[in-house]
Amino acid sequence: MRFHALPTACLALLFGSLSQAQPLSNNSAAPPVGTAAAKAPTRITCPSGQGVGLIAARGSTEDAGPGRVLAPIVANATLQVPGTTLASVDYPARLVPDYLGSEMEGVTALTALMRSFTAACPGAPMVLMGYSQGAQVVADVISNASAPADNPAQPLSMNNIAGILLIGDPSRVDGKPFNAGTANGDGLFSRKDSTALEAMGDRILSICNDGDPVCDRGINIAVHLSYDETNGAEATQFVVSKAMKAMKAMAAKAAAAAASPPETIGKRATAWTA
Numbered sequence: 001m002r003f004h005a006l007p008t009a010c011l012a013l014l015f016g017s018l019s020q021a022q023p024l025s026n027n028s029a030a031p032p033v034g035t036a037a038a039k040a041p042t043r044i045t046c047p048s049g050q051g052v053g054l055i056a057a058r059g060s061t062e063d064a065g066p067g068r069v070l071a072p073i074v075a076n077a078t079l080q081v082p083g084t085t086l087a088s089v090d091y092p093a094r095l096v097p098d099y100l101g102s103e104m105e106g107v108t109a110l111t112a113l114m115r116s117f118t119a120a121c122p123g124a125p126m127v128l129m130g131y132s133q134g135a136q137v138v139a140d141v142i143s144n145a146s147a148p149a150d151n152p153a154q155p156l157s158m159n160n161i162a163g164i165l166l167i168g169d170p171s172r173v174d175g176k177p178f179n180a181g182t183a184n185g186d187g188l189f190s191r192k193d194s195t196a197l198e199a200m201g202d203r204i205l206s207i208c209n210d211g212d213p214v215c216d217r218g219i220n221i222a223v224h225l226s227y228d229e230t231n232g233a234e235a236t237q238f239v240v241s242k243a244m245k246a247m248k249a250m251a252a253k254a255a256a257a258a259a260s261p262p263e264t265i266g267k268r269a270t271a272w273t274a
């Protein structure tokens, strides 16, 4: 039992609620917290050209879609990498009650979305992005990919994941090589086993700043709520560079396939990750 985590957790819950009551962006036209977003079948639009498929998991209490913090990163990356598409994880992103229930719904939804993307867009790269609760969702899916809860016998493909952007991750563990930002503590729900994340470490950027009560052991909720301002450029640059790298690798595979014997011509490369 880590009792020292409790006051911080309460603080995060309190301020998380306050932050919803006073949104930093004008979303007064959006449905109130707790209202189920209209259920539409998740449409997968495959990326084209140099683009990647961005998959965004928003943070607690953010409105449906990519969320306030990830939205500008999505927008800027899309401007720099034409052909990029977006799919948002359809999950409650609930803070209270039952954060963990909401988070597990996110794990289920993201797993399904990744399977749909891989089936609909063979060979296309995706970049997973998660903020706050959404970052924990992404990291949990990656961590359990070899035996995902929806189908333990069918591992999730990691080959088409070009990058993984985690911002303000509650499951953050200090000292990992893929960590960025100024934090030097663990998150509220720090991960016990990071083996799977470490195996993909060169594709991950996990941003957390000193004082963040969610991903660090801080008391300054403003740090948690302002990553779009403090680290947006760094996050966008990460997404863009991973997209470019993936496309280069795909182009090289395609060139190799074109130069190979006739029976393999026309087959689309699906495992291109360098």
Ligand SMILES: *[C@@H]1O[C@H](CO)[C@@H](O)[C@H](O)[C@H]1NC(C)=O
Binding pocket: 026, 027, 028, 029
């Ligand atoms: C926020 O949006 C609402 C509804 O569109 C509008 O009435 C209000 O003036 C806006 N507030 C600000 C501060 O922009």
Ligand SMILES: *[C@@H]1O[C@H](CO)[C@@H](O)[C@H](O)[C@H]1NC(C)=O
Binding pocket: 107, 140, 144, 147, 148, 149, 150, 151, 152
């Ligand atoms: C991981 O996968 C196993 C097997 O499907 C499942 O029982 C377990 O609940 C999963 N754990 C998490 C944290 O999702």
Ligand SMILES: *[C@@H]1O[C@H](CO)[C@@H](O)[C@H](O)[C@H]1NC(C)=O
Binding pocket: 072, 073, 076, 228, 229, 231, 232, 233, 236
């Ligand atoms: C997006 O780009 C605009 C224009 O260059 C910039 O002002 C803004 O800070 C960027 N936002 C993020 C999150 O990178």
